[in-house]
Amino acid sequence: MSALTGTPRLARLVLRRDRIRLAIWVLGTPLLGYALAGSVAGIYPDEAARQGYATTSASSLVARAFNGPIAGTDLGAVVVAETYVTLALIVALLSSFAVVRHTRQDEETGRAELLGASVVGRYAPLTAALTVVVAANVLAAALLLLALVGAGLPLAGSVAAAGAIGGVGIAFTAVAAVTAQLSVTARGANALAAAVVGLSFVLRAAGDVLGEQSADGTRVRSAWPSWLSPLGWGNQVRAFGDEQWWVLALPVLLLAAGVALAYALAERRDLGAGLIAPRRGPATGAAGLLSPAGLAWRTQRGTLLGWAVGVAVLGLSMGVAADEFNAMIDANPAAAEAINAMGGGDNLLDAYLAAMLGLFALTIGAYVVQALLRVRGDETDGTLEAALATAVGRTRWLGTQVLAAVLGAVALLLLAGLTTGLGYGLVTGDPLGSAVELAGAALLRLPALLVVAGVVTALFGLLPRRSVALSWAVLLVFLLLGQLGAVLELPQAALDLSPYTHVPSVPAVDPVALPLVVLTAVAALLLAAGVAGFRRRDVPS
Template identity: 60%
Template sequence: MTTFTGTARLTRLALRRDRVKLLVWALAVPGVAALVAQSVAGIYGTEQDRIGYATTSAASVVARAFNGPVSGPSLGSVVTAEAYTMLALLAALLSTFAVVRHTRQNEETGRAELLGSAVVGRHAPLSAALLTTLAANVLSGLLLAGVLIAGELPVAGSLALGAAIAGIGISFAAVAAVTAQISGTARGANGMAAAVVGLAFLLRAAGDAWGDVTVDGMRVVSAWPSWLSPLGWANQVQAFDGNRWWVLALTAGFAALAVGTAFALTSHRDLGSGLLAVRRGPATAPRALLSPVGLAWRLQRGVVLGWAVGVAVMGLSMGSVGDEVGSFVGDNEAASELIAQLGGTDELVDAFLGTMMAMFALAVAGFAVQSVLRLRAEETAGTLEGLLATALSRPRWLLSHLCWAALGTAGLLALAGASTGLGYGLVSGDVPGEVARLTVAGLVQVPAVLALAGLVVVLFGLLPRLAVALSWSVFLLCVLVGQLGALLELPQAVLNLSPFTHLPAVPATDPTATPLVALLVVAVALTGLGLATFRRRDLAIG
């Protein structure tokens, strides 16, 4: 018996356990790329449009920071610039979640100890998790390249982009392998891995923002910070332009070093514990923890504060480029019409700001889904059973968590509007007016997010074992409809499936009460249905 004994069987078990999630993963990344490629081909169909896009993107510091460096005026380069951030973050986060789920979470729930009683080597569980994630990333990268080739983009560039995105996933899978050894909880391991993703994004953004524009004005040479980030390396491949395959060696070397570190760390800790000792709490609990609302806040506060920082930074950044919209669009009528259609007005600045508020609503909806699904995490961890053994009732426990989910949603959207207004006010000269106007625009988005959260509560009450997968699938559907529905000219019946479709396009238009009240009624009704079903079912720990 070796330390890798049982790896093949554990890999088959992981593939069996995650077969649906892996299928969705493998299809989501190339699906998003295909939709973006189709929309870009319609908006930037001529070489003149693409030259204008490349020139404006290269000149805009904010565009370089968020989309990455542009690599020329080819259709493939524009597709890469538009899709890269979404594809990279999707691959990175899905990979970290998958590795932590099959390592640290298995230890936290006791599955690893049960498996360890069989003929299983010490390194087998981690090896199986990494092999499963590697297979998912390779398949996703191949499918991504395939859909781009089918869209008549160059074969070499399509394969380079697919390899770069797969490399990002593999790199952060290796990062998660390390954080799973350091932290004693799955939540902590995911948090550490997400922090590394955020740091990598900031390094890449700084390097591209500080980069130099080439003489032709259509390309950017990134500064040194971008070369410190796996997200930056993928950009340096320059798919559809330079196709620099040698850059992928950096990704392979980083992944190998991180995986080797993770295997070394597994030999220096006990099963079920992390390298970081669990910090002892105070001898007596504060009075706030004696109530379910106080306990719910204690469990949710880290997530809320983390989202608040991200929303504030993003809002300030997006607001500060509001006056660049006209120059960015230039003479491209298709792009102007798209922004006007998304934002609900022919006034480009207000249309842009309205589009930003809609994007913030979708982002905060991710927080709402995560916050509500904390209910399921408490149930599966077994802590809910202990709480309900006291005088605490099911409705009171559930509503205590939903209270902070709703307040967090409202607070984050208000913060998104206020920070965007601050950024735009600083460049337009009317800080108080813009902060007030866009704070209202942010709050207008709240009913749609609460309606989605209400649906998550229903799924938790009716289908607890499928609640997580179904909730995130619904969220992804809303994102795709919201971001690409107008581009693809989907039927109105399909667009209406998303609650965000029914929101007024504030600040481009005045807010109207009817759709907002209707969405709030739907949110309350769904929450009530979820509460009623939860009261009548048994706890589903597994």
């Protein structure tokens, strides 16, 4: 028996287990790319508009940091500048989590040990996971290519752009293959992979900020830090500009090196063990862990801290970028219409700030989903049964978890408003007043997040086995409706499906109490349904 025996059968098992996730990933990536390309084409319809965008983006350090370098004034170059970072981050995280799910998580749950008792080689589980994830990236890139060509973009640039996105996924497939060997837990392996994604983003942003602007002001050549980042490699392909095709080989080389390293590390450890030894805990637990509230805080504080750092950095950046907003609007009135559609109101600067706060609320919705889905993880790994065997009732336990997630969302909303206001106020000369005003405006988005929490809780209580996939799917629908609904001119009935649609776009418009009260009532009903379902079903279920 070779080390790869059983790989095809395990690959089929991976496909069977992840058929829904993979379908959403492979089909969602090109659909999102097509929608974004269409919206960008509507915002920048002619050469003059794209010239203004390219000049503004190339000269703006904030735009370089968050969108990457602009490769010219072609429509395709603008589409890449507006969409690459978003798609690349999504693909990087999806690839990383998929590899960990079918390697380290299987070891943690004992599934790998059961499979290993059959005719399965040492490297077969890892190879099967890598094969499926790489194939998913290749297929998603191929469909993205068709989507970009279907949107009217040139073939050569579309091949380069799709290859860049697929290359990012392949690169982080290799990263996750290594992190899965290092950590004892799937959560730790995912955290390490996400940390590499974050570091790659920082390196890419640093290289783009330090890059050199062309003489005509419409292009940027990134500095050397970008070449240290797999996310930066996609920018260096320079799709729809002077394409550098050889850069597409870098993710393949990283994959080969990562797979070789992962095989070597797997050979040197026991099944279920990791190369990074778990830290010893204290001899006695803290008194707070005796209560459900203390336990919820202990399990969620690390996640909340990571989110807080990201929100603070983005908030300051978005606030400072408001100073450059007027220049962008002067260069492109169509962009002003898009911002106004997202933020509402007559004052375009207030509309920009409202749109940024709305984006933060959508993003923090992912934190709410992530925090609340820990309850499903506790149920599947047996932790919940141990907790309910004590004097803690089901309602109290679930209510505490929901309360912890909601309080975390409140803290992140406040932080988003404070940091955005602080960044904006440092430019305008009134940091305290701006911070307080935008913190209050951010808190008005809380009812929408309560609805998100209610949806996740209801799914956990009523449809536990499908709660994870459905929760993320619902959030994705809210995200697409919130970010693209107005730009794509979707019917109001579709936009109304998202709770974010009903939140007043303060500070662009005056606050209105009725929709906030209705959203809170809807959230309460969903939470009640989830708690009732949880009390009546089996655990585990």
